[in-house]
Amino acid sequence: MLSGARGRLASALRASGVGRLGLGPRPSADRSEQPPSAFDPALLEFLVCPLSKKPLRYEASANELINEELGIAYPIIDGIPNMIPQAARMTHQDKKQEEPEQH
Template identity: 90%
Template sequence: MLEFLVCPLSKKPLRYEASTNELINEELGIAYAIIDGIPNMIPQAARTTHQNKKQEEMEQH
């Protein structure tokens, strides 16, 4: 059933990450938690998986 779910923001497929039990959007760098077998697809509840490239560049200088 997970293959039918897409990111509500980008409308692109999500990758399931078994180690964290999350659905990952690599492009946007966000992860949606799966709680009791139910994906929480609310964008405001998504976790950031990596920093924005601009933020990374600013922190390096």
């Protein structure tokens, strides 16, 4: 079972271009030949929030991975999710701040 998951992860990483170690021919200096890297949603099967260890939702319009429970979004840069908690942004404010105070 583990080897099957490992194989699927390796396939997804190869397909998305993640995991190149700099081996083989170098990419051309002319960037116009290569389309921009896109995030492969198949990686969502393996990626979880580093803080809560819960699954993430891919938001294509914002190019982010969203943790609804914690209200944070991790940016995706050149097809690679930046899963560093300090790089995440808050997606909503505290409920206490949104509700007007009642006296």
